[in-house]
Amino acid sequence: NAGVMQNPRHLVRRRGQEARLRCSPMKGHSHVYWYRQLPEEGLKFMVYLQKENIIDESGMPKERFSAEFPKEGPSILRIQQVVRGDSAAYFCASSPSKGNEKLFFGSGTQLSVL
Amino acid sequence: LAKTTQPISMDSYEGQEVNITCSHNNIATNDYITWYQQFPSQGPRFIIQGYKTKVTNEVASLFIPADRKSSTLSLPRVSLSDTAVYYCLPWNSGYSTLTFGKGTMLLVSP
Numbered sequence: 001n002a003g004v005m006q007n008p009r010h011l012v013r014r015r016g017q018e019a020r021l022r023c024s025p026m027k028g029h030s031h032v033y034w035y036r037q038l039p040e041e042g043l044k045f046m047v048y049l050q051k052e053n054i055i056d057e058s059g060m061p062k063e064r065f066s067a068e069f070p071k072e073g074p075s076i077l078r079i080q081q082v083v084r085g086d087s088a089a090y091f092c093a094s095s096p097s098k099g100n101e102k103l104f105f106g107s108g109t110q111l112s113v114l
Numbered sequence: 115l116a117k118t119t120q121p122i123s124m125d126s127y128e129g130q131e132v133n134i135t136c137s138h139n140n141i142a143t144n145d146y147i148t149w150y151q152q153f154p155s156q157g158p159r160f161i162i163q164g165y166k167t168k169v170t171n172e173v174a175s176l177f178i179p180a181d182r183k184s185s186t187l188s189l190p191r192v193s194l195s196d197t198a199v200y201y202c203l204p205w206n207s208g209y210s211t212l213t214f215g216k217g218t219m220l221l222v223s224p
């Protein structure tokens with residue numbers, strides 16, 4: 001039973017480019033969460049999605065960031081026109097149900113903006 | 115959401131017992147205390163959860179006193195591979211997400 005898969009593991013973008021981060025949840029999990037971790041800081045919640053629905057995006061910046069979790073395929077976190085401040089580790093987690101204390105995290109995508 | 119306070123860092127040596135205390139003075143009646151562990155360059159993983167008294171699993175023990183204003187994660191006989199950041203967070207089934215603080219960086223030396 002594969003865990004949460006994130007790719008790419010490392011992503012380098014120049015300022016102004018787009019970054020697309022992918023997350024495949026654990027088998028049987030229909031709830032996906034995205035977190036961002038800046039250097040020397042804790043994990044910050046960004047968005048919570050269930051298949052085809054955004055449930056909570058209170059932690060998502062209002063501009064340039066979007067997320068989706070289609071009926072088929074992985075969840076995508078998309079960052080348009082990246083800036084240096086977007087450089088961070090982005091973690092995806094999944095769970096089988098809402099309000100579950102056990103989130104299963106992937107290994108993250110390290111985004112570096114040049 | 116209850117605010118939690120943990121030491122920023124702790125140092126230990128292999129074979130010692132490590133106790134990491136988390137303060138949560140305003141914890142809600144229906145909140146559980148959940149601990150996660152994060153190794154470098156990896157996502158966090160759930161290690162233990164409790165409501166009151168003591169809980170033990172294969173990884174750690176969790177002590178929560180009767181007033182529930184604090185909790186202590188106990189790691190018996192740590193090894194180098196226990197070097198990680200440990201997060202204490204309140205949780206109940208009404209929360210749609212988990213809120214992480216900065217955690218405690220535990221460094222285990224030979």
